[in-house]
Amino acid sequence: MNGILQEVAANWVVVAAWGLVATAVTTSVLEGAQLFGFSRLSLPFLFGTFVVSNRRRAMIFGYLLYLVGGWLFAFFYALLFSALATSEWWVGALLGIAHGLFLVAVFLPTLPMIHPRMATEYDAPGPGQRLEPPGAFGLHYGKLTPIATVASQTVYGCIMALAYPA
Amino acid sequence: MKGLDEPSFFPPIGEYALIGDMQACALVSRLGCVDWLCLPNIADPPLFSGVLGRWGGRFRIGAEGDWTVEREYLDDTPILRTCFIQEAASFSVTDFLALRTEGLGGPIEPERELLRIVEVESGCPKVAFSFEPRPGFGRDPRLQRRGRNAWACQHRADLILFRNDFSVSEADDRQVCGSEQLNAGEKRYFSLSFCRRDVGAIPGLGPECETKKNAAHDWWSAWLSQAELGGRFNEEVKRSLVALRLLTSRETGAVAAAPTTSLPEWIGAKRNWDYRYCWMRDAYFVLSAFIQYGFKNEASGYFNWLMHATEQDKPDLRPVYDIFGRSDLKEQEVSQLEGYRNSGPVRIGNGASGQVQLDSYGSVILAARSLVEHGGTFGVSEARRLRGFVETVCRRWKEPDNGIWEMRQGRLHHLYSKAMCWAALDSALWLSDRSPLEINRDAVHAERAVLEKVVCVSGWNEKGQAFTGALGREHLDASVLLLPKIGIIKADHPHMVATFERIDAELAKGPFVWRYDPAIDGHGSPEGAFVACCFWAVEYLAMAGRMEEAVTRLQTLIDAAGDLGLWSEEYDPETGHMLGNMPQGLSHAALLHAVRAIHGAGKSNS
Secondary structure: OHHHHHHHHHOHHHHHHHHHHHHHHHHHHHHHHHHOOOOOOOHHHHHHHHHOOOHHHHHHHHHHHHHHHHHHHHHHHHHHHHHHOOOOHHHHHHHHHHHHHHHHHHHHHHHHHHOOOEOOOOOOOOOOOOEOOOOHHHHHHOOOHHHHHHHHHHHHHHHHHHHOOO | OOOOOOOOOOOOHHHOEEEEOOOOEEEEOOOOEEEEEEOOOOOOOEEEOHHHOOOOOEEEEEEOOOOEEEEEEHHHOOOEEEEEEOOOOEEEEEEEEOOOOOHHHOOOOOOEEEEEEEEEEEOOOEEEEEEEOOHHHHOOOOEEEOOOOEEEEEEOOEEEEEEEOOOOOEEOOOOEEEEEEOOOOOEEEEEEEEEEOOOOEOOOOOHHHHHHHHHHHHHHHHHHOOOOOOOOOHHHHHHHHHHHHHOEOOOOOOEOOOOOEOOOOOOOOOOOOEOOOEEHHHHHHHHHHHHHOOOHHHHHHHHHHHHHHOOOOOOOOOOEEOOOOOOOOOOEEEOOOOOHHHOOOEEEOOHHHHOOOOHHHHHHHHHHHHHHHOOOOOOHHHHHHHHHHHHHHHHHOOOOEOOOOOOOOOOEOEHHHHHHHHHHHHHHHHHHOOOOOOOOHHHHHHHHHHHHHHHHHHOEEOOOOEEOOEOOOOOOOHHHHHHHHHOOOOOOOHHHHHHHHHHHHHOEEOOEEOOOOHHHHOOOOOOOEEHHHHHHHHHHHHHOOOHHHHHHHHHHHHHHOOOOOOOOOEEEOOOOEEEOOOOOHHHHHHHHHHHHHHHHHHHHHO
8 A cells, every 4th residue: 555655656746737637628528518518517616606606706716626626536546546557548538437427426416415505406495505406417407418527537537547657 | 278368379569568688688468478588698599489479489477367457667677567457356467587787796696587576466366377488499398397396498508497486387398387366465476597508596586586676676777867868758768778778788788670580570471580680770870879868888888899790891891790790690481480470481590691781881980970979989999990991981882782771682872871871981081080080081071072962963853853762763762861860961951851741742651651662672562661760750850940740740659659668660550550570779769869859959949
């Protein structure tokens, strides 16, 4: 275990730099899906509204939080690559797919229970709960939301795999 | 349609009320039915297009049986209150589009929201509603239940969310309907919200709707309080100003000609056009209407949009752009809808975008002049753009064009187009002394002199004793009533007086003036009197000092308007029905100019 941590620590600059790149690309894929009308999901906006209710500030905070989250996940991916002793692109892709599936199958459906500003399907929204819940697999945000989310995470995994020297 | 009588499809066009939020506009019938609503912007595909076909979708609130209906706009704001009255019971429906007055900095709100508030004043009426969305002209509504009293309709990247607090609602994938016996003092709320390419915001009902109503009321009241009114006809002026403001995009400053498409200029004919765009020919009339009544922000915003929209085509002008400045407005027919009272086809887009309309140059440069006359300014880049237009006028005024009426059967040397080219050069000379506009004054002077002769000499038909509609032709055209307004000839010049008398004799019935004899435009059908021409005639009379006639005519016209004072494009005096797209910005701008001319003439007389 120490060896894995030491390997990641030795490569922290690579992980941090490419984590930033991978997060930026993932964001672009998701935002692109929004612009093309494939999905209405905006993870930065959902993250931002965890902390503020003002739409403008929510976008700014959301992008910062998303960036920090992307960096943290970069170290998690690096740990996995080191543990598996491989960082082939397809390994990264598989990790990304698993990550994406977790997001659409677990994270998004449970979001209404933890998000302070999201309505649930069972209650009328109060003044504070105004955001539309994502529904199963995020399908309330558009039919292609699961595909766009998994695709973006797959890209993230591939970039991290190609960058990390395991 | 549970609890509601079968709707009388296609009520008279003039009975529609307009509500909006300065991006989207809805038409509400006397029966409390929203028959037209495009989202998120004025020229986007409609969510409800029941005014154009039975399959078009609508959102109705009412009650079974015979009710007396009374309507009003609350304190002149575009918040509509429709009262349903019987001996034993009465209730009202208040309709408006919410304004996001705090913008992105405020709480999370949907992109657009239509709110409808039902309030029982007396008795225990059984109020019913039916909600039938048809996004994309009736394609695939896909209504899905979301929670207890909410339904969502996902169409491409759009989310349409419908909520209400009725206790009983039934739904399938095409409609939601319900009814409830209510007691005096009870209220019910309906919210229809919209967002595109974004996580949806779910607005609250109840007190939140009241807060939004008050916010909208306060905004509109504050806006109207800026109006510099002149005394007579204030109610009509305020209604026209609000109608124009509703057609003005708060995002871009553009002013659409009308919020609708394909309402026919004659029942059963094919004179149906999409007017949800911005015509350059209207620029002067609309901008100067705003600025004359004290709305400098709207005038400046519109001028800025004019400069933005024309960036791509400089130094030429397209006749029409959409509110974002796009000029590729391909005309298509919508086969799903039969048209208002079977007056198909329903068209979207407008083929006029490919026409040549030389009067547009005059309209834009006159708009710039009007802005500067009232204390506005523009910079060097705008001056360069205007200089390009002036040079285009000098280069192209000898060409035939499609004219202000967009004749589709061929180009002519329209007299109004030549006169507006003269106005472009005359205004450029005026502006070059008072703004950064730099032009070759000698060349412009020379061209202006030639144009003056062309209009005033070649345009005069000695045999017919009137200015002709087009050089080398003999038909009359009511647009020449504007010649004194743009300054090329005095209103009391014998040729103008004679022209007015002929137009009044041959193109008018009472105060209702046709733009030309409909036989000349090749459409093979009659049409209604052109409302803007009716007001131009009033303005002409006021300018000619014939005040009594002007006021009498204006009063007769005002009496012919509907209960809410809105004007469409055309009017049939035989039936008393409005025709064409509703309401029409040019009609309201012309009314504003006519009233101002009467006020101005009154002041100069006193």
